[in-house]
Amino acid sequence: MSEHTVAEIGWSSLELEARRQLWSLPLSDLERQLLWADARAGRWGAAEPVRERLRSFVREAADSVGLTHIGNLVDPARPEKEITEALSFLLRDYGRIVPQNGRGDLTSVLRDQDGDGNTELGFHCDTCDLLVLLCIQPAYDGGGLTKLASARHVHDLIGRERPDALATLCEDWTFDRTGRAGPQLVVTPILYPRPDGTTGCYYQTRTVRSSPDRGGPELTDRQWEALGVLDEVLYRPEIAFGLPMAAGDLLIIRNSRVLHGRSAFLDEPGRYSRRMLRIWLNEGETWAR
Template sequence: MSEHTVAEIGWSSLELEARRELWSLPLGEQERRLLRADARVGRWGAAGPVRERLRTFVRDSIASVGLAHIGRLVDPAQPEQEITEAVSFLLRDYGRIVPQNGRGDLTSVLRDQDGDGNTELGFHCDTCDLLVLLCVQPAYHGGGLTKLASARHVHDLIGQERPDALATLGENWTFDRSGRAGPQVVVTPILYPQKDGTIGCYYQTRTVRSSPDRGGPELTDRQWEALGVLDEVLYRPEIAFGLPMAAGDLLIIRNSRVLHGRSPYVDEPGPHARRMLRIWLNEGEAWTR
């Protein structure tokens, strides 16, 4: 693939699985060793060719399907702090790391909080350009899959079945994010055409429904119905792809193209507890060089 030929692809779960070569790249032990050595000293050296291979693959994968998966990017046996520093170094090629919360945290480790892993995390988009997830430890008993849905595919399907609902989803909606990092109030369509011809998305299922309680405009019956249509489509089994991530795997998601969520899991206390490193990136000059 090249930047002149890559085109957006709207995909179902089966289509994404069938075209895994477009978005998933496993790394070999030697490549991982070279990357780890350069990350430790904080400058590029012997891993230069691996770096360029990754840059090209990530750019093209995100341009086509909206996500990129790198298998076994890091050695999960490393100390967690060393993993975080190495990943942060590698991500400089793709954008600027931005805070995820009001405390200004640039990284966070997602883990079960008082049993909330038992509850499915609904589809949403984070408020950054690129969401990065690195699996430090998968759920010991299974589950905890990262669920992914193509905005293009969802948009086109709703347009065929319920054009009235799609028109409503294309109007401005209010997302009151008071107290969080980034814009406090986001006013945007949920599904919409972007300037580059791709279909964009912005959705936070709880935030949009609770914003009227924080001073936002009341939702109309038409809007409530459109949200119901969107959720019904997102939870069809053929729509969402469930990605099981192994320890050391990295996933980059373009938030304006792919909605994501998480399936439930039962955690194991102690060293086998599920842990996912999360980083938010905003694109900059580094991405276009």
């Protein structure tokens, strides 16, 4: 992997909204139709100019902001199987699809499970390079927003307010992920400097707290306090950005740079239930950052 310096932008929720043009790109209906036709054919043709525009935008946004939002990428009225196949083809430009659970599933559709949508999903990072979310149907009540936080901004803010807590978060932590996809044991700082000059992050709030119960090292009082500081900062309104996604919108998150979660929502059974297609990508040699 080649190393280079990235022009990273650490952002607050207000700054992310104000600079939307850096990370959010709406597609026209014609562009969407061209992409769909090539994806269904399984080869690039008339949509090649749109493809190149997307590649450039996604790369620049992922490097600077750590995420990319593409509006109107697919027609959500298409069958889920067709949408999944088409999206899998389009994502070949950005990495290799990898399993996202212990069963080896390469794709999954996130739905309310026994009312768990009523509970907010805390900030965390998935164990892949890029998290891909395609909105098939948003929550009818306007909830279920994807919540986003900049690791760089969180790092710098904690450094100013609680340098002792930041020093602890920059030490190695143990995440026991036994039975899940990918590495079973991850030992890493929660916030850390990366070779390309960016600030990296890795956080799974339940996994790090439960690792001692699975044989990992006990958390010290200092570590418990640092986790409390981190969670308090993440849930400040000026930190957490709630992104509403319309049906057909795509979101790509660089897990090493942006933490994500989900706000609570009320589900509507049947065809109007909230559905998000999730795919995990690991980047190739030429795209990795």
